[in-house]
Amino acid sequence: MNWLEQDKNYIWHPFTPQKSAPDPVFIEKGKGSWLYDDKGNRYLDAISSWWVNLHGHAHPYIAEKLYQQALKLEHIIFAGFTHQPAIELAGRLLPLLPGNFSRIFYSDNGSTATEVALKMAIQFWWNNGKAERKKILAFKNSYHGDTFGAMSVSDRSVFTLAFHDLLFDVIFIDVPLVENIEKLQSIIQKEGKNIAAFIYEPLVQGAGGMKMYDAALLEEILILAKKQEIICIADEVMTGFGRTGKLFASDHLAQKPDIICLSKGLTGGTMALGVTACTAKIYSAYLDDDKKKTFFHGHSFTANPLACTAALASLDLLEKDALSGINRLCYWNGEFSKKLRDKFPDPFLKVQNIRQTGTILAFEINRGENVYLNQVGAEITRIAMEEEVYLRPLGNTVYFMPPICLTEEEYFKLADVTESILNKL
Numbered sequence: 001m002n003w004l005e006q007d008k009n010y011i012w013h014p015f016t017p018q019k020s021a022p023d024p025v026f027i028e029k030g031k032g033s034w035l036y037d038d039k040g041n042r043y044l045d046a047i048s049s050w051w052v053n054l055h056g057h058a059h060p061y062i063a064e065k066l067y068q069q070a071l072k073l074e075h076i077i078f079a080g081f082t083h084q085p086a087i088e089l090a091g092r093l094l095p096l097l098p099g100n101f102s103r104i105f106y107s108d109n110g111s112t113a114t115e116v117a118l119k120m121a122i123q124f125w126w127n128n129g130k131a132e133r134k135k136i137l138a139f140k141n142s143y144h145g146d147t148f149g150a151m152s153v154s155d156r157s158v159f160t161l162a163f164h165d166l167l168f169d170v171i172f173i174d175v176p177l178v179e180n181i182e183k184l185q186s187i188i189q190k191e192g193k194n195i196a197a198f199i200y201e202p203l204v205q206g207a208g209g210m211k212m213y214d215a216a217l218l219e220e221i222l223i224l225a226k227k228q229e230i231i232c233i234a235d236e237v238m239t240g241f242g243r244t245g246k247l248f249a250s251d252h253l254a255q256k257p258d259i260i261c262l263s264k265g266l267t268g269g270t271m272a273l274g275v276t277a278c279t280a281k282i283y284s285a286y287l288d289d290d291k292k293k294t295f296f297h298g299h300s301f302t303a304n305p306l307a308c309t310a311a312l313a314s315l316d317l318l319e320k321d322a323l324s325g326i327n328r329l330c331y332w333n334g335e336f337s338k339k340l341r342d343k344f345p346d347p348f349l350k351v352q353n354i355r356q357t358g359t360i361l362a363f364e365i366n367r368g369e370n371v372y373l374n375q376v377g378a379e380i381t382r383i384a385m386e387e388e389v390y391l392r393p394l395g396n397t398v399y400f401m402p403p404i405c406l407t408e409e410e411y412f413k414l415a416d417v418t419e420s421i422l423n424k425l
Helices: 003-010 060-070 084-096 110-127 148-152 161-166 181-194 215-227 280-284 305-343 376-386 408-424
Strands: 027-031 034-037 042-045 101-107 135-139 171-173 195-200 231-235 259-262 274-279 351-357 360-365 397-400
Touching: 042 408, 060 305, 084 101, 084 274, 084 305, 101 110, 101 280, 110 148, 110 195, 110 231, 110 259, 110 274, 110 280, 135 181, 148 161, 171 181, 181 195, 181 215, 195 215, 215 231, 274 280, 305 351, 305 360, 305 408, 376 397, 376 408, 397 408
Parallel strands: 135 171, 135 195, 195 231, 231 259
Antiparallel strands: 027 034, 034 042, 101 274, 259 274, 351 360, 360 397
């Protein structure tokens, strides 16, 4: 059977121009850090299959746990019913989260996790008789998902171009730098009483081009936001579960969020699952005899038992031996960053803005504009896959975000292929 021909006839792939798109690569299986196609080729998954895979593909421990759960309970409505995997996962997550979180609300992906957070924060003020406090503060260059609320609090970009007239107003500010911190503080002081919540990607703005910024300066923003009683929402969909070198990016900060959003690595990349956790203060606004103050939100697959089981298995693996893998990746990225800076010391030539936060390394190729549609990214993907490595730059931004199970030999292959591509460009 010609699967690719059927794919072309039936399927609409995400983030893909439909008229000019090349045929997708047909992947038959994955194992560890590798993907295998139908032609016998293999590819080192240097981006963790869209940042989700932590422990390697087809991990036998997660697979066995899923199998056992599937024999017992595959799904049940989560309004009026509950089950062990959801309860156990919430009980294990809450002590690990960076702050004093009280409750877990389940959804099914990163975008819905941020939708839940935004609605939760806005209704917090509505429930407390301050419905006029509904503005959202967010960073320029941010990306929080593709549903309408998530798009609204994301930077106005090519991702949202067709919908700009339909998105709600947001107060956008630059990420904090030494030279702009006072200006940002004055905006927050001026607008604070109208702002319901501040949503931010801590330390690394992912889809916006792996932009990285200083924890100490973010700390200053959070301190002022909390003085203004602004609800702080950390979008850790991408940065959670070890990507920044600590379990969560917010662990690098003394100021903790009031709400945190999780997905991607939550299940080790095995199942779709979203989590929005909140503090007791947020939750208390919904403890009321007035039924209109109920949080009317839910999903058909809320707290799916299989997804919760995968997340529990992923936590088992994280607690067992993942820390050493995270530390290794941080070290290797640091060494390769130094090598790139030595090789490309002039930022006006080929490689610009070499940077690293934990297991994430990124830099720009100096060719054309720094935009998502820059075609140098597709060229790099093509060359890398010929060398058995799957890189998927964000336009001209090249980045590494591999599974934390990556071996030294695999990392050196990734680094060697990347260096070879830079020499060819």
